[in-house]
Amino acid sequence: xxxxxxxxxxxxxxxxxxxxxxxxxxxxxxxxxxxxxxxxxxxxxxxxxxxxxxxxxxxxxxxxxxxxxxxxxxxxxxxxxxxxxxxxxxxxxxxxxxxxxxxxxxxxxxxxxxxxxxxxxxxxxxxxxxxxxxxxxxxxxxxxxxxxxxxxxxxxxxxxxxxxxxxxxxxxxxxxxxxxxxxxxxxxxxxxxxxxxxxxxxxxxxxxxxxxxxxxxxxxxxxxxxxxxxxxxxxxxxxxxxxxxxxxxxxxxxxxxxxxxxxxxxxxxxxxxxxxxxxxxxxxxxxxxxxxxxxxxxxxxxxxxxxxxxxxxxxxxxxxxxxxxxxxxxxxxxxxxxxxxxxxxxxxxxxxxxxxxxxxxxxxxxx
Ligand SMILES: C[S@@+](CC[C@H](N)C(=O)[O-])C[C@H]1O[C@@H](n2cnc3c(N)ncnc32)[C@H](O)[C@@H]1O
Numbered sequence: 001x002x003x004x005x006x007x008x009x010x011x012x013x014x015x016x017x018x019x020x021x022x023x024x025x026x027x028x029x030x031x032x033x034x035x036x037x038x039x040x041x042x043x044x045x046x047x048x049x050x051x052x053x054x055x056x057x058x059x060x061x062x063x064x065x066x067x068x069x070x071x072x073x074x075x076x077x078x079x080x081x082x083x084x085x086x087x088x089x090x091x092x093x094x095x096x097x098x099x100x101x102x103x104x105x106x107x108x109x110x111x112x113x114x115x116x117x118x119x120x121x122x123x124x125x126x127x128x129x130x131x132x133x134x135x136x137x138x139x140x141x142x143x144x145x146x147x148x149x150x151x152x153x154x155x156x157x158x159x160x161x162x163x164x165x166x167x168x169x170x171x172x173x174x175x176x177x178x179x180x181x182x183x184x185x186x187x188x189x190x191x192x193x194x195x196x197x198x199x200x201x202x203x204x205x206x207x208x209x210x211x212x213x214x215x216x217x218x219x220x221x222x223x224x225x226x227x228x229x230x231x232x233x234x235x236x237x238x239x240x241x242x243x244x245x246x247x248x249x250x251x252x253x254x255x256x257x258x259x260x261x262x263x264x265x266x267x268x269x270x271x272x273x274x275x276x277x278x279x280x281x282x283x284x285x286x287x288x289x290x291x292x293x294x295x296x297x298x299x300x301x302x303x304x305x306x307x308x309x310x311x312x313x314x315x316x317x318x319x320x321x322x323x324x325x326x327x328x329x330x331x332x333x334x335x336x337x338x339x340x341x342x343x344x345x346x347x348x349x350x351x352x353x354x355x356x357x358x359x360x361x362x363x364x365x366x367x
Contacts, residue, residue: 057150155222200265294328
């Protein structure tokens with residue numbers, strides 16, 4: 001079987017490692033998509049374990065050089081749709097076309113509907129609007145005239161972990177937070193700091209990585225409602241994931257100047273089943289300026305909120321000062337505050353481009 005895992009931009013290399021760790025063969029890595037092949041067990045496994053993935057798709061059909069709608073119709077008609085869908089589930093079709101002849105989303109969708117109605121006897125159920133039923137997603141992805149027809153096995157995107165329920169101003173995507181911890185090369189026996197912890201995402205993801213807790217152990221997936229895998233096989237994967245957690249003790253320090261945020265971070269940690277295992281504190285990051293701290297720090301300081309430019313500048317100057325006074329600290333900061341480049345000695349840092357949603361940011365590291 002062939003699968004395609006979508007990821008956030010610029011973390012494809014981490015997603016690739018996640019899949020290789022499960023011993024499967026990568027076929028292609030292109031812009032935010034990892035294609036790989038393996039047995040059906042991989043479907044629950046990757047859904048349960050991927051920290052940086054977005055959605056895991058099953059590849060139903062693919063074809064190069066599709067230049068007209070007749071060829072698209074023929075490709076869709078080759079799929080035995082009844083093999084996948086239970087009778088009552090409504091289907092939603094999304095399309096994405098890049099650098100290709102076929103690009104009109106509306107025409108692609110009407111072609112799809114014609115082709116699938118031909119092959120499904122319960123055609124009147126297609127796209128039925130029933131608020132109680134989660135829709136099964138098909139993605140018709142066309143890149144450089146190559147068409148891939150993909151079935152979403154995850155359901156809701158994997159970056160939204162269950163522990164974060166409350167929306168607030170500037171959270172970082174959970175999958176991006178996990179990617180930052182992995183990119184920082186934090187060694188779990190050493191201390192880990194996040195002095196701008198907000199809702200606690202980076203610290204929580206760090207502890208889940210250290211303890212080897214599968215990020216998705218607690219949620220339902222779309223594949224459970226399709227005819228793709230038997231319940232026992234999927235349950236074995238879930239049970240196996242539960243046995244893989246380590247019981248170590250870790251030194252993770254997360255603080256924020258806002259007491260409400262610290263309370264929220266504690267609640268989020270409790271929902272992630274790790275209550276009391278992260279040292280949360282209300283603290284101004286400036287308290288670290290003359291304090292010796294060592295090992296790894298990964299943080300997401302404010303970059304726009306309610307602070308005037310001047311204040312941001314002075315905040316980032318202080319951050320740089322903390323970096324300079326702590327030679328045993330591996331600092332990593334993610335921010336969209338591009339001015340940081342003008343405040344620091346560029347030679348002291350290296351940086352990596354990333355995206356938090358659609359927002360471009362950099363992950364700066366003091367060398
Ligand atoms: C971009 S948010 C961090 C978001 C966090 N990564 C998350 O996912 O929730 C920046 C945080 O810095 C905090 N902050 C602002 N000034 C601070 C200061 N002087 N010391 C410590 N924290 C501060 C804000 O309260 C806010 O929660």
